[in-house]
Amino acid sequence: MKKQFAIMGLGGFGEAVGVELVRLGHEVLGVDSDETKANQLADKLTQVVIADATDEASLKELKLERFDAVLVAIGENIEASILCTMHLESLKAREVWVKAITPTHHKIVEKLGAERIFHPEYEMGLRVAQTMAHPNMLDYLALGDNYFVIEVRPGEVLDDRPFSDLKIDPDKIRLLAIKHGNSVTFEPAPDYRLRRNDHLVLLGDEKALREFTSGL
Ligand code: ADP
Numbered sequence: 001m002k003k004q005f006a007i008m009g010l011g012g013f014g015e016a017v018g019v020e021l022v023r024l025g026h027e028v029l030g031v032d033s034d035e036t037k038a039n040q041l042a043d044k045l046t047q048v049v050i051a052d053a054t055d056e057a058s059l060k061e062l063k064l065e066r067f068d069a070v071l072v073a074i075g076e077n078i079e080a081s082i083l084c085t086m087h088l089e090s091l092k093a094r095e096v097w098v099k100a101i102t103p104t105h106h107k108i109v110e111k112l113g114a115e116r117i118f119h120p121e122y123e124m125g126l127r128v129a130q131t132m133a134h135p136n137m138l139d140y141l142a143l144g145d146n147y148f149v150i151e152v153r154p155g156e157v158l159d160d161r162p163f164s165d166l167k168i169d170p171d172k173i174r175l176l177a178i179k180h181g182n183s184v185t186f187e188p189a190p191d192y193r194l195r196r197n198d199h200l201v202l203l204g205d206e207k208a209l210r211e212f213t214s215g216l
Contacts (some may be wrong), residue, residue, distance in 0.1 A: 002025055002027060003027070004029070004067045004204040005021055005027070005028050006031065007028060007029070007030050007031065007071045008031050008053040008070065009072065010030045010034075010038065010048075010075060011031040011077060014030065014071070014072045015044075017073065018041070019041075019045070020101075026048040027165030028045045029046060029047045029048075029049065030045040030047070030048045030049070031048075031049050031053050032048070032050065032051075033050065033051065034050075049152075053080065054083040054084050056091070058089070059091055060091060064093045068094060069093075069096070070090070070094075070096055070097070071097045071099070072084050072097045072099065072109075073115075074098065074099075076185050081098065081101075081109070082105070082112070085098055085114055089112050089174075095116075096109075096112075096114045096115060097109070098116075099118050100118065101119075110187065112166075127140075128179070132178060136153055136213055137150050138153055138199060139151045146205045146206050147203065148204070148206060149176065149201065149203050150198050150201070150213070151202075152200050152202065152213050153197075154198075154216040158193070159196040160195070162192065162193055163178070163190065163192050165194075169208075172205070173208050174203045174204065175201070176202065176203050177201040178198050178199070178201070179199040179200075180194065180195060181200050
């Protein structure tokens, strides 16, 4: 279903979110006080408005309460981000999501009622560290309680071997899928023959996954 989103601040983060939402088929209103920035994105988003997102009267005109969610993606200027979040709450925006820069910024926007708060630089830093420490691991999703879903690229050539050769202990690790390019084989049968460049999508706890992948 097509949704409507608004993004306050079209820096690198705001632009990336907006363009991807449009690609996914949603409508995106972008707001930036910088005319050049707004003009650059005029063709990429559904609508772009040049406005100061800290000015309550300007925000009111945009009728932001009709949007499914509003993202505050004002980068460096924490004060502007806080002020904008405060106005969005008083204008009854349905869901306010905020990009936070510091722990204090996070606490303030949380108190103001922001539904979701992101720390893109920090979160991306953790991701990069994980993949640097485990070069075979291409991506991961932390499920909590030390369980992860990981996508690994086995180092050794596994061409034309049944995946049962991998000796996965089903009590510890589940092979959820095998990815090959864009095609995905969900829960492959034990006689599935692995091909060069297959990626394994595994679910398990951190220790078991680390032990298993170090042997690949
Ligand atoms: P990023 O880390 O996402 O690149 P930036 O700080 O570079 O963040 O970008 C933030 C964007 O927010 C800039 O395009 C800037 O013009 C815009 N911006 C800053 N203050 C306001 C404001 N008060 N109202 C609207 N847009 C703003």
